[in-house]
Amino acid sequence: NLTVYTLHTNFDSSSIGLNYTIAKGLGLDNIDVLSVSGYNENYKLVTFVPEEYTLKLVNVLSEAGAGNIGKFSHRSYITAGITTLSDGNAEINNLDLSKESEDKLEMTVPKNKLNKIIQVLKEAHPYEEVLYDIYKIEDKSQVYGIGTIGEFYTPFRLFEIIEIIKRNLNISHLSYVGDPEKIIERVAICTGSGASLMKEAKLKGADLYITGDIKYHDAIDASEMDLALIDATHYSTEIISVNFLAKYIKKHFKSEFEVFELIEKNPFSYA
Template identity: 45%
Template sequence: MINLQQIVSIMSKLASHREALEWDNVGLQVGDYNNEIKKILVALDINVQIVEEALEKNADLIITHHPLIFNGIDNIHSQTSKGRTIIKAIKNDIAIYSTHTNMDIAEGGLNDLLADKLNILNTKILSKENEIELYKLAVHTPYENAEEIREVLFNKGAGKIGNYSKTSFTIKGEGTFLPGEDTNPHIGKKGEIEKVDEIKIETVIPENKVDNVIRGMLKAHPYEEVAYDIYKLPYQSEFKGIGRIGELQNSLSLKEYSEIIKNKLNIEKLKIRGNMEDKIKKVAICSGAGADFISLANAKGADLYITGDVKYHEAQLAEALDLNLVDAGHFETEIIFKELVEKYFKKVKEENKLEFEISISNINTNPWSYL
């Protein structure tokens, strides 16, 4: 049995609450942390129809990208669609959990998946928003366990510096210890001083992954009492942010690449500002409404910027900057949220042998249609 508290903690490993922008409202919106969760429904948006869908499918939790409660609420009653949604959810014991800008920002989140779908390689952050402090971990392991422990550290989120992953430093040495009366030592005997060949592994961990890495390390370590140090690196940090910028393997004309965008994101009609014959190599993206970053994408040397929800005058700004711009739609650049969360939970379920179901909403919440 798994409860809502545990699901919330699993979700926060994919997109930590701490990574959301200051004005955002992410996390559990409605629900009882102690309730058992048997089935999760994943949707981009939340409204009464989605709650009804959850009811039909016997889901006890809806995970959405767009938060239900965003600018605060003054009342909950049947005259507003938000009120009706909350009432229906609470009456039927259906919880609602949302990720938003934390999912846009997260490594392996929405923008990384979008870049992946659009064949954009070597991606960096487009707009740096949050500074994440780095910690240094030094852990002692017996010689024969070092390789395994190092892999666990990396898998749990340690060892990333810039575009380098799995970074660590290893020193061989000799550890000494005297097992006390109530111990059950992995090596050595009670009451006898023991000297062991040990390996000290040093690696870095971003602030938001510290708990995860330490927990994983302690679980994998053979020692009863693990010797490790963890300390903050006061002058080192890494940035998290919205949007990505990277490159295509080979340059394509704007026309050719636009066909790929349509195909990969299932878009009927694409709004394009630019010269169809222009060669596109460096591409910036931002899922959802990212028109605020037109100048930034241009300043960072993008040949093309892809986002959604671009207004007329914002498109004129791109024109003035001579930047190719594609408005691929807010909905169309974010609907991939559903497959992202589904895939993540399937992996977590398998790895931890958890018992719950995951289902994808099939209600179309895009207010736009094309003729």
């Protein structure tokens, strides 16, 4: 009687996932996706609501997943206006008697939550017949993918970054390629086993690539293309997900249940 929720590559692709976490721990700025897999499809939801219900509707729709843009939530655009109405087919001759104040509410909705949010809108809206419009947003700037790439505001030498990685990931020893005195400004990161993205990191201007499971020929290739390389190990770059997810669940679900962290032991030992 156990529910299992499994995530790996989708977690790697998350804008707040492990690659981003390591990048922020290093102090990188202007963090972007290293290898783009796709983009988030969004829609704009437009509805009309009596002004006294507007903020209530913003909160309800936000809790369902609307209005999230970047790191901001509850994002909406509200325009005050009036609506005209008539009983049956009667013409409108007196605007003062045939209008009501309404707000036009616009919010961004991700594609995977569109149906749910429409249902929430219908349930929370004060009108029996809810008027709403849906528009597809042709914006491909919100990309997702594997790895991150960012830059230091103040460059570091390679050996200094090695010490930061060892401290942040609790590693006693690691392998690296490159001159320890090399100045590093731009860094690419891919947790787990990311040797396949090494050339892409170089093409995007990385001075250093941090990943795991580096083989002999990967190291030779990195040396030949003048790309510094740190093998922070598959285990150490991914085991931090346990603590990350535990904190995330505790923050977003409060005291609804107890969270236990089960840490898998590194199968490798180092002499």
